[in-house]
Amino acid sequence: MLIAVCTAIVVTQAQNASPSPANPNANATARAILNYAYGLTSRTDNRVISGQFGSYGDGTTYNTALQQMQAVYNLTGQWPAITGMDCATPAGMGEVVRYLTDMWNAGNLVTLSCHFRNPWTGGSSTDWANRDTADQWDRRSVLALTTPGSSAYTNWIGMLDNLAANLQILEDRGVVVMWRPLHELNGTWFWWGGQSPADFTALWRHMFDYFTRVKGLDNLLWVYSPNTGMNATANYPGNDVVDMVGLDEYSGVTENPLQINSAGEYDQLVATGKPIGLFEFGPIPATGAGWDTTNYNWGNLIRDIKASYPRIFLVQAWEYVWQMGYSRYQGQSTFMNDSWVITRSDLPRWSSMPTTAPITATTLAPTTVRTNTPTRTATTLAPTNALPAATQAPVAAPGTRVTxxxxxxxxxxxxxxxxxxxxxxxxxxxxxxxxxxxxxxxxxxxxxxxxxxxxxxxxxxxxxxxxxxxxxxxxxxxxxxxxxxxxxxxxxxxxxxxxxxxxxxxxxxxxxxxxxxxxxxxxxxxxxxxxxxxxxxxxxxxxxxxxxxxxxxxxxxxxxxxxxxxxxxxxxxxxxxxxxxxxxxxxxxxxxxxxxxxxxxxxxxxxxxxxxxxxxxxxGVHGQSVTGPTPPTAVPTNTPTRQPTTAIPTNTPRAFPTTVVPTNTPTLIPRPPSPPACPRSSRPPSFRRPPPPERRRSARS
CATH class of the missing domain: 2.60.120.200 (Jelly Rolls)
Known part of the structure; x- marks a missing residue:
């Protein structure tokens, strides 16, 4: 009892104190947003920020993200207050910058996560297995990414440089980003998961130092975001390098009410004294029987937050079948119009803060990068795939080809x-x-x-x-x-x-x-x-x-x-x-x-x-040729069958022009599923399974 009372006193003091950002040089808008977040849970209403994730930054998803935001408005008459993107592919960062800028200027708060590619192999974020050892579970230590001298370190710094250049564009445009790196770190499905507390803390602090002190990015609020169902703070890097904390939650088939404290994870985050959000929320399972056939009532979510998790200040629905506007769901209006829930119209107008002159969507230059900010391109590194000079053979002259x-x-x-x-x-x-x-x-x-x-x-x-x-x-x-x-x-x-x-x-x-x-x-x-x-x-x-x-x-x-x-x-x-x-x-x-x-x-x-x-x-090609094989006795002449498809939302609206943030309600038409970031493997039973072949998704972030 004494311990609980002391903890409550510490948390109350942290809530009442004027919060200091992790980055002592954070700009005025970032400080104002952080102060706003700290004050929400002491209110009697307007205390939970509503959110709808946009999509993965892969070159196709600007309109997809707008559609998912618009779907919520069409159902509820309210715009979500926060939205986000993921820098799944460096090539898609232009659209990430454009979407976050446009939504910021429309009045939203914005967040960004990242599925970092494996710096050792170049594989996806789920390429966790260590194929350089006899036991693939003998994970590579991320400590190697904090010390120069290896190709993995060079690749890692290249990724950070690319990100920093684009984050600098956002800072120049006055955009503050809730930056959520290395998420779900307490799981084992990403290459940065399954690390010792010391090694993970070193990686987090190295990135924090690189972005804040080396790159001078003062528009970031740092979000630590583990997964539910397991210890949430074993690898916590420290209050001095974290501004907000959160949980990634994908509910089970029979999970009613919401369970985000089964391993004490909610209580552990409360003890940090930081604002707590559900930065990634999927109201139906991520895998297993019934994963994509379960109905959900969004009214239950705000009910459960009020009853059991009053320190939650933010909920961001994920995309695809986890989006708030998915056709199998109900109760979206109950959630979005609840007195506790903050919509876009309830937010202060952050984009009017005097960090930079406002930029309209039609004047954005999403692919422009500051020339004085180092950006990783393949040509900045000495190629390691070149043939030695002695083996560079002349190319044989090809035969006559059709031109x-x-x-x-x-x-x-x-x-x-x-x-x-x-x-x-x-x-x-x-x-x-x-x-x-x-x-x-x-x-x-x-x-x-x-x-x-x-x-x-x-x-x-x-x-x-x-x-x-x-x-x-x-x-x-x-x-x-x-x-x-x-x-x-x-x-x-x-x-x-x-x-x-x-x-x-x-x-x-x-x-x-x-x-x-x-x-x-x-x-x-x-x-x-x-x-x-x-x-x-x-x-x-x-x-x-x-x-x-x-x-x-x-x-x-x-x-x-x-x-x-x-x-x-x-x-x-x-x-x-x-x-x-x-x-x-x-x-x-x-x-x-x-x-x-x-x-x-x-x-x-x-x-x-x-x-x-x-x-x-x-x-032929390169001096080589082949002989055609004997033709098969039967050539298929039927039109092939299509792969099975996963159910998709039927109430998702029409795509908008890519340079205009929508302000009116369009006609609803179906859309194909949102693009995946990466396939997953070795997930606990509560996590998302990939959909059927050729619609395989990595389910989550």
């Missing part, structure tokens, strides 16, 4: 560096960037070997290419590749996509089969229609693969000059998503790695004839 209609051509003759150049000569070159050159190797005579997780990406949408293909309603994708093995499943050789759920065109390997996917305006969703080559067509040897699609819908998949699959995909290419990137060897989200040699990728704005496919096959 009519060529729009992009990658011959992989560079031999060194991190840029793959478009040599088509069709207009402005669409060059590609190798995200982790150390995970690739240039081959003598031409070609590039991908032996660890990597993404070779355009870094932006190829407008010229899309304009040409959509106008012609036809396309050919040609690839000369040598798979490393025939055990890869869903590995992307080439993809026009930004995630695993939406694409225009892709070529993937499933064991001994090749899969094509293509979007058309009739009969296909955002993930495209699937067509497969028969088993035993993919082999660990050099192969020539071609997908052709003509304006009349005839679609063929060739392997070594032989048609292995044909289908009729009716419709036009008018519904192609023109913000998707070009990617080789992976999805942009890092969730579908392909390993092997890439020797050529070509794109045409017409369907090559069989004779032309044979001509390119005969031309």
């Amino acid at each position: 009519s209609g060529i729009q992009a051509l990658y011959t992989f003759n560079e031999g060194t560096g991190s840029i793959v150049r478009d040599t088509s000569g069709a207009g402005t070159a669409i060059n590609l960037n190798i995200s982790y050159p150390a995970n690739t190797r240039w081959l003598p005579g031409g070609g590039l070997e991908l032996f660890r997780d990597v993404n070779i990406t355009s870094g932006s949408a190829p407008a010229r290419l899309y304009s040409s293909l959509i106008q012609s309603d036809a396309v050919t994708l040609e690839a000369w590749v040598k798979p490393a093995n025939t055990s890869m499943n869903g590995a992307r050789i080439f993809s026009m996509s930004n995630d695993t759920a939406r694409r225009n065109l892709s070529l993937a390997q499933f064991g001994t089969q090749y899969e094509g996917r293509m979007r058309t305006s009739t009969g296909t969703d955002g993930n495209g229609t699937q067509f497969m080559a028969p088993t035993n067509t993919a082999a660990a040897s050099l192969q020539h693969i071609v997908i052709t699609h003509s304006a009349d819908g005839v679609t063929n998949l060739y392997v070594n000059g032989v048609v292995q699959s044909t289908a009729t995909l009716a419709g036009t290419l008018d519904n192609w998503n023109t913000v998707l990137y070009l990617n080789i060897g992976n999805e942009l989200s890092g969730s579908a790695s392909w390993f092997g040699e890439v020797h050529l990728i070509a794109l045409y704005n017409r369907a090559l004839t069989q004779a032309e496919v044979t001509q390119n096959l005969a031309a």
Whole structure:
């Protein structure tokens, strides 16, 4: 009893005291917001900030984020007070900056999390296994990321530099960010999880020092955000480097009322004296039976906060089927119009604080980075994938190739560096960037070997290419590749996509089969229609693969000059998503790695004839050629079945213009699921399972 009384006294004193930000140089707006947060739970009403997460920053999600915000308004007549994004991919930071700026100027508070890629391997945030040891559970210590001298440290600093440059843009625009790094650290599904308290604390403090003292970012409020259902403060880095604390909660099927103190986690955070938020809330399970069929009443949430968790000052609904506007839910109006709940109209107008002149959405320059802020690009590091000078062999002259209609051509003759150049000569070159050159190797005579997780990406949408293909309603994708093995499943050789759920065109390997996917305006969703080559067509040897699609819908998949699959995909290419990137060897989200040699990728704005496919096959590549196999006795002629889909919200509104923050209510139309950040594995039973194939999501943040 005495301990409880003393704890209550300490917490009350912390609440009543004028809070000092962790960064002593925090700007006036950041201090005002922190002071506001501390004072909320002593109020009799207007004390819980409502929130709706936007989406992952991957180049496609600005409108998705607006749709999810608008869905809440359409149902309740109120705008959520806070919204956020995730810097899942460095290439998508432009849209992150733009969305956070626009929503800040609209009157919202904003938050940012990050699925950091693995600095040792270049893999996704869930690439936690240590394949350099006999026991993959022998995790790499994050302490190595705080000391110069290793490639992992260099990669880590590069990621921080990229982030800092974009956060500086937000500071210049007057935007204060609730910065929530290294979230769910008490779990084991991210590479930064499962660390000792000392090592994790060192990593957090190193980042804090780098951002505040080295980079001089004074617009951040630092949020420590563990997961529910386990000890929340074992790795707490200290009150002097934390401004707010929070929990990530995904409720169980029968979880009524809300349970966020089963392991004492809520009480542990109360004891820190910091404002406590549910920065990531999913009202239905993340995995297990019934994970995506459970109904939820949002009125129960505010009921339970009042009854059991009165120190909660913020709730941010997650995206996809966890968004507040999801069609299976009810009680959203009860929640948003409760006297305890703060909506956007209830907030002080932070954007009017005198940190910088207001910037309107139409004048934003989201991809501009301060030139005096170091930004990581692949070319700033000495390439580690170059061939030694002695082994740089001359490239053999190729045979005569078809050139009519060529729009992009990658011959992989560079031999060194991190840029793959478009040599088509069709207009402005669409060059590609190798995200982790150390995970690739240039081959003598031409070609590039991908032996660890990597993404070779355009870094932006190829407008010229899309304009040409959509106008012609036809396309050919040609690839000369040598798979490393025939055990890869869903590995992307080439993809026009930004995630695993939406694409225009892709070529993937499933064991001994090749899969094509293509979007058309009739009969296909955002993930495209699937067509497969028969088993035993993919082999660990050099192969020539071609997908052709003509304006009349005839679609063929060739392997070594032989048609292995044909289908009729009716419709036009008018519904192609023109913000998707070009990617080789992976999805942009890092969730579908392909390993092997890439020797050529070509794109045409017409369907090559069989004779032309044979001509390119005969031309060979890099002095190598293959002989076409004996044609199979039967070629599939039926239109392939589509992968099963996960239920999606039916009340999500129409996308708005990307430069205008909506102020009125649009007509509601269905939307495809939000893009994933990364797939998960080794999650406790209470966590999210990935949806069905090809709509696989990493569920959570």
